[in-house]
Amino acid sequence: MHGTMVPSALDSSLYIPELKNRRREAAVAELVACAHRAGAVRRPEALIELIARREAMASSAPGKSIAIPSARSLSVIESRIVVGRSTRGIEWHAPDRQPVQIVLLVLSPAECPLSVHVEGILRLAAVFRLQRHRQRLIEADSYEAAAAVLREAMA
Amino acid sequence: MTSRETLLELHDLDLLLFEARDLDAGARLRRAGLGFGDPSEVEKARARVFEQLDPRWRYHYARALTRYGGAIASVRARVCQGCFISLPRSAAPGSGESLTLCESCGRILYWGPREPS
Numbered sequence: 453m454h455g456t457m458v459p460s461a462l463d464s465s466l467y468i469p470e471l472k473n474r475r476r477e478a479a480v481a482e483l484v485a486c487a488h489r490a491g492a493v494r495r496p497e498a499l500i501e502l503i504a505r506r507e508a509m510a511s512s513a514p515g516k517s518i519a520i521p522s523a524r525s526l527s528v529i530e531s532r533i534v535v536g537r538s539t540r541g542i543e544w545h546a547p548d549r550q551p552v553q554i555v556l557l558v559l560s561p562a563e564c565p566l567s568v569h570v571e572g573i574l575r576l577a578a579v580f581r582l583q584r585h586r587q588r589l590i591e592a593d594s595y596e597a598a599a600a601v602l603r604e605a606m607a
Numbered sequence: 608m609t610s611r612e613t614l615l616e617l618h619d620l621d622l623l624l625f626e627a628r629d630l631d632a633g634a635r636l637r638r639a640g641l642g643f644g645d646p647s648e649v650e651k652a653r654a655r656v657f658e659q660l661d662p663r664w665r666y667h668y669a670r671a672l673t674r675y676g677g678a679i680a681s682v683r684a685r686v687c688q689g690c691f692i693s694l695p696r697s698a699a700p701g702s703g704e705s706l707t708l709c710e711s712c713g714r715i716l717y718w719g720p721r722e723p724s
């Protein structure tokens with residue numbers, strides 16, 4: 453999911469302008485359900501459990517109101533990024549204790565090389581470490597606006 | 608849990624442990640504030656799931672994992688995504704099954720629910 457892969461990993465049906473849930477686990481389930489409805493994943497319950505296992509072992513919130521949970525799994529059909537916003541914020545146990553306002557769920561099929569999967573996560577982390585990119589994504593009120601920010605920022 | 612579900616869970620746990628143990632990925636993720644912690648809980652879960660497997664599948668899984676670093680390959684458009692050979696129609700699982708072995712590479716094939724046979 454390096455730079456050139458990002459446009460194909462974006463999809464208008466994979467955007468939640470306002471996440472309903474304010475708990476991390478429920479927000480992840482909401483994002484996975486969105487990916488399932490869009491046909492990007494199968495076995496959503498197993499995928500939610502896998503993401504929870506990764507969350508328990510690794511940090512997915514580097515701070516600054518961003519979280520990048522991820523999964524590489526047989527349950528993922530195509531590489532996708534599911535984008536969710538929460539203007540109220542989600543408690544994500546980030547090191548700076550800030551609630552998360554942008555969640556970028558990175559999904560890769562099992563056959564995606566680990567290096568490509570990790571590169572996608574790191575690229576998103578690097579891009580959204582910058583305040584101007586974060587702010588633009590938080591303010592994006594439609595999929596088109598959010599996709600434009602992602603495409604531009606990751607070009 | 609069926610053998611199929613157990614195998615799929617095992618494979619996902621192995622992919623996660625592979626990521627957690629990869630030194631290069633680990634160092635890069637840590638620098639970005641996304642580092643891995645102790646994998647022991649996942650290792651224990653993996654051992655439990657492996658024990659639940661039917662001995663026949665345990666054998667095929669362990670053999671392909673040792674050989675390739677990944678034991679299950681999904682099937683897309685009747686092509687094994689492990690060795691990229693086109694699979695004959697006869698390789699598709701019968702009704703009530705969804706796992707078979709690739710006759711070319713020996714990986715366990717995962718035929719997705721919508722994969723045409």
Ligand SMILES: [Zn+2]
Binds near residue numbers: 687709710
């Ligand atoms: Zn094969």
